[in-house]
Amino acid sequence: MFEPLTQTVSQLATRWGYSVHDVLTHAIQKNWPVYFHFEGLVFDVADRLRYGHDWRAASESSRLAANIEGAEHTLQRNVQHLKGLLTLTEWEDVLSEEDVRNLRIEIEGKKKLLKISTEMNEERNEARQQFHRNGALRAAPRTLQDVADHGLAAFPLKAFYPNSPAWYVPNAEAPGQLLKGRLVALEDVSLHPKTKITADDLFATMEDIKAIESEYALAAISVGTTNTSSTVEHPSVAPRIWDEVACQKLLTEYNAPGATQETLAKIYGVSRQFIARKLTEARGSLVPKKAGAFDGLGRGSRKK
Known part of the structure; x- marks a missing residue:
């Protein structure tokens, strides 16, 4: 028989005869690694160049495109006015030849800037795709606590890389401890992103499970012999x-x-x-x- 590589927290609760709340509470207190599956983009939280939507670049591109469109519309109406095809409104001025020449130069300059901005956005989007991940991530203590207390939690926006060292340090701002490690930010780019996570989504590896059971077995033998x-x-x-x-x-x-x-x-x-x-x-x-x-x-x- 093949042994499963992982077991969910719900399965662990049945296996050990505890409630889901007890299993997750022990996981937080004992620093047991608990994982969840994620498919999407994963970035280091400090990588602001790639993490999240670049609103400034998108806004600049939109502004340049709108300015170019407006300037070309002004030129088109001025030409039609000179040909007698329409009459300008009282808020519009008739452009001289020099005004037309300067406006065309301005349009060409903005088109070059728009091209550069568009290419940079495309390069950024291509670079972001290199951070695609389809695999396990370690759940943060806040996620585990919410599932333990309420049975579910909002799908995490941040988690820890599975193989990065993680340890607890005293929390100076509030009672308790904070888990330190390689924290990453998550972006679910699927058409139907998950919004919730439950005990059935959280799991531990059989390697970790056996190590935990061995540790408790040794502790039990110590209690029994004394x-x-x-x-x-x-x-x-x-x-x-x-x-x-x-x-x-x-x-x-x-x-x-x-x-x-x-x-x-x-x-x-x-x-x-x-x-x-x-x-x-x-x-x-x-x-x-x-x-x-x-x-x-x-x-x-x-x-x-």
Whole structure:
């Protein structure tokens, strides 16, 4: 069987017997990397030359185009007036030959500037496409906290690059900590950009999940060996999948002298209610099944 490379936060909550809120809260406190998938443009937040829409360049191009159009319209009306095809309004002046010549020079100059501005915008847009990404990004603590508290969050505008070092530092402006690392700004340029993100969109890699489970398993063994009130000699590592074998193993440990649901919950790193459910499942699997009509005949005795 192939093991999945990732698991969503919702799947992790089921796997570990916790709520989504608990998983995300621990992820924030323990600095566990939690990712989400993004397809779009990704820029360093300091790269203002490429990040975001260049309103100044677009505004300058629009202004030049409008000026050129207005000047050419003025020339056209003046020519039609001189040919007797129309009469200028009281707000329009008849242009002399020198005025016409100067206006044409001005138009040609602005056309050159417009061409330069257009080429620069095209080069900028081409350069922006080199920052296209289709892959995982690490969610910021604010995103995780919003999903933990409300079940969803606005789709992030900023995140951390997955392989960049990230660490917590004290937050001087407010209680708590801030995550530091390679912060990037996101631009979703699709026709239908996502607006929300939920626990089903957030995921962790199996490599990180196994490392977390190993860490908690070692902590559980430490708790078990120093707890003299419990006689469970070899506390178990929390199984990746709670199948029938795992549940039966749990029931065997529970039947040991001195073992309680509370001590097993500490050892496995899950809630007492989760242990109680798994014990009920284990006891249910021990109930004999009613014999069927053909159970005594065996496979070879059945007619085909």
